Amino acid sequence: MNLLELLGYFNYWVFAIVLMVGLYTVIAKINLVKKLIGLSIFQSAVFLMYITMDKVEGGTAPIILKGMEGNVFSNPLPQVLILTAIVVGVSTLALGLAIVVRIYESYGTIEEDEILDAD
Amino acid sequence: MDLTPHLPALQVIVPMLSAPLIVLLKPRGLAWAGATAVALLSFAVALNMAIAISDGAHYRYDMGGWAAPYGIELSVGAFSSLILLIVTGAAATALLAGRASIDSQIEPDRQPMFYAAWLLALAGLAGIAVSADAFNIFVFMEISSLASYVLIAGGPNRRALPAVFKYLVMGTIGATFYLIGVGLVYMMTGTLNLADMEARVGAVDDINPILVAAGFITIGLALKAAVFPLHVWLPNAYTHSPHMVTVFLAACATKVAIYVLIRFDFFVFQSNFDWHGSHFSSFLMPLGLLGILVASAVAMFEGHIKRLLAMSSVAQIGYIILGASFVTQDGLTASAAHLFNHALAKGGLFLAIAALACHYDDLRLDRLAGAARSMPWTSAALAICGFSLVGVPGTAGFISKWLLIDAALDQGPFAWLLVLIILASSLMALAYVWRIVETLYKKPAVVQPSSAGEAPLELLLITWLIALANIGFGLFPQFPLNLASAAAELLMGHAL
Numbered sequence: 001m002n003l004l005e006l007l008g009y010f011n012y013w014v015f016a017i018v019l020m021v022g023l024y025t026v027i028a029k030i031n032l033v034k035k036l037i038g039l040s041i042f043q044s045a046v047f048l049m050y051i052t053m054d055k056v057e058g059g060t061a062p063i064i065l066k067g068m069e070g071n072v073f074s075n076p077l078p079q080v081l082i083l084t085a086i087v088v089g090v091s092t093l094a095l096g097l098a099i100v101v102r103i104y105e106s107y108g109t110i111e112e113d114e115i116l117d118a119d
Numbered sequence: 120m121d122l123t124p125h126l127p128a129l130q131v132i133v134p135m136l137s138a139p140l141i142v143l144l145k146p147r148g149l150a151w152a153g154a155t156a157v158a159l160l161s162f163a164v165a166l167n168m169a170i171a172i173s174d175g176a177h178y179r180y181d182m183g184g185w186a187a188p189y190g191i192e193l194s195v196g197a198f199s200s201l202i203l204l205i206v207t208g209a210a211a212t213a214l215l216a217g218r219a220s221i222d223s224q225i226e227p228d229r230q231p232m233f234y235a236a237w238l239l240a241l242a243g244l245a246g247i248a249v250s251a252d253a254f255n256i257f258v259f260m261e262i263s264s265l266a267s268y269v270l271i272a273g274g275p276n277r278r279a280l281p282a283v284f285k286y287l288v289m290g291t292i293g294a295t296f297y298l299i300g301v302g303l304v305y306m307m308t309g310t311l312n313l314a315d316m317e318a319r320v321g322a323v324d325d326i327n328p329i330l331v332a333a334g335f336i337t338i339g340l341a342l343k344a345a346v347f348p349l350h351v352w353l354p355n356a357y358t359h360s361p362h363m364v365t366v367f368l369a370a371c372a373t374k375v376a377i378y379v380l381i382r383f384d385f386f387v388f389q390s391n392f393d394w395h396g397s398h399f400s401s402f403l404m405p406l407g408l409l410g411i412l413v414a415s416a417v418a419m420f421e422g423h424i425k426r427l428l429a430m431s432s433v434a435q436i437g438y439i440i441l442g443a444s445f446v447t448q449d450g451l452t453a454s455a456a457h458l459f460n461h462a463l464a465k466g467g468l469f470l471a472i473a474a475l476a477c478h479y480d481d482l483r484l485d486r487l488a489g490a491a492r493s494m495p496w497t498s499a500a501l502a503i504c505g506f507s508l509v510g511v512p513g514t515a516g517f518i519s520k521w522l523l524i525d526a527a528l529d530q531g532p533f534a535w536l537l538v539l540i541i542l543a544s545s546l547m548a549l550a551y552v553w554r555i556v557e558t559l560y561k562k563p564a565v566v567q568p569s570s571a572g573e574a575p576l577e578l579l580l581i582t583w584l585i586a587l588a589n590i591g592f593g594l595f596p597q598f599p600l601n602l603a604s605a606a607a608e609l610l611m612g613h614a615l
Contacts, residue, residue: 116281
């Protein structure tokens with residue numbers, strides 16, 4: 001595999017790296033909010049993967065207008081899927097933060113080790 | 120109007136549309152009644168489909184009239200209808216039995232929201248079972264997960280909060296792994312419909328993305344299903360959640376994930392790739408066996424009765440995975456039957472515990488000593504369901520363990536080892552169930568119950584109904600077994 005081919009997969013490299021950054025943050029951080037930030041980064045990486053694979057070379061936005069019927073279009077399906085997945089991600093984050101607020105109310109801390117000590 | 124062709128869609132739409140309406144029912148009795156009616160209706164629909172399917176029917180439904188593979192298809196066969204029975208049955212029985220228990224654990228003004236979340240969880244879990252579209256399954260999985268996080272965190276116990284946070288993080292990682300896998304398969308095949316995927320995935324040139332996708336999907340769903348060693352979210356989440364939520368989720372939440380795992384692996388990959396069978400079993404068989412042994416051993420020494428049974432759930436998931444990992448028709452039949460029978464046994468056990476919890480605030484095992492004296496009926500039902508969990512002959516649990524051992528005997532030179540492990544873990548199960556029974560019946564009371572007498576009548580009646588069902592399906596196992604073997608046939612031979 002030569003350099004150009006490697007660079008051709010640039011988006012997929014970024015996907016893999018961002019995915020791992022997110023997963024590492026979830027595992028390594030003790031602060032619950034930081035864990036949720038990591039979880040969001042982890043999910044965003046997957047959005048990038050879907051968006052990358054829908055790109056068709058030379059394709060434009062998939063909107064059919066008069067006189068442009070012959071154009072090459074990007075695949076709209078992964079974009080729609082990812083819109084759904086983004087909504088899912090936002091709701092998960094919102095619920096996660098709500099749980100963190102309630103943890104703070106009842107434990108007075110959002111550090112995982114201190115919560116474990118408290119019980 | 121004939122509703123029969125629309126039954127699969129009703130399974131999702133009825134609870135999902137009723138959820139926001141339930142929120143508006145402020146007098147809490149009404150919210151409970153509404154939610155219970157919806158859950159019972161769903162159960163009736165599932166039962167109706169299951170009876171038709173055991174006579175050989177198969178339901179297909181094109182959402183919005185758009186034909187598959189472009190539209191979203193719903194498809195209910197033997198396997199999905201078995202899962203639907205478990206899901207809707209668990210939701211309905213827990214609601215029917217649980218009014219007093221929920222009243223005591225959830226503040227009155229929050230109850231409408233609680234019931235709405237309950238119905239959303241039901242809609243999501245049922246949606247996973249009816250959907251034949253890989254992405255749709257992801258969306259329903261997240262609907263059910265988000266709703267069940269709310270349910271688990273809804274109780275008065277503050278320890279539920281860190282537990283549910285852990286569940287949220289691990290559940291989201293699992294779902295995202297599944298999403299990555301689906302994306303890779305979509306990238307190579309250009310379809311999301313499972314049947315279409317199955318037809319196209321064999322013709323893919325580069326097999327590597329499919330291999331990676333199989334890994335992501337299997338691990339992601341194993342996380343959701345709490346397959347050992349990915350089960351760490353489960354014990355605390357089950358232990359500290361409101362008692363009725365434990366009944367509902369312990370009976371069906373992990374089973375639905377196992378259903379997707381088995382369905383995806385067998386429909387899409389197994390029929391197309393020779394290597395898949397050996398990969399699947401060499402990966403999942405050790406995990407299944409380890410889960411059975413380790414979780415049973417841990418359960419023997421647990422001090423909290425709910426956590427003990429949660430650990431036992433992890434072991435039972437091990438049995439189900441073990442049966443599937445044989446990749447034979449007998450093994451899958453045993454798995455599907457055990458899905459059903461374990462839901463019966465565990466649902467009944469947690470119902471009985473909810474009944475105990477009406478009079479005992481502290482559910483640590485040593486505090487429950489002598490409870491059988493003041494609550495003889497509850498304790499007897501608990502013992503029956505416990506023996507079904509162990510697999511005592513005459514109970515439902517015996518049938519699926521017998522099938523599992525029967526399937527294990529075909530597994531070549533190491534069959535005796537598998538059988539030995541299954542028997543050893545059954546002995547361990549006997550040990551922990553006996554520990555509970557002995558504590559309830561033999562030991563002198565340590566704590567006086569907060570009030571004398573039995574649990575509320577409806578809770579007691581439903582618990583006994585489930586306990587008797589454990590015996591009934593042990594003596595006359597025809598109905599679930601028909602569905603289970605039809606499911607296995609579909610998975611192995613499958614003319615889809």
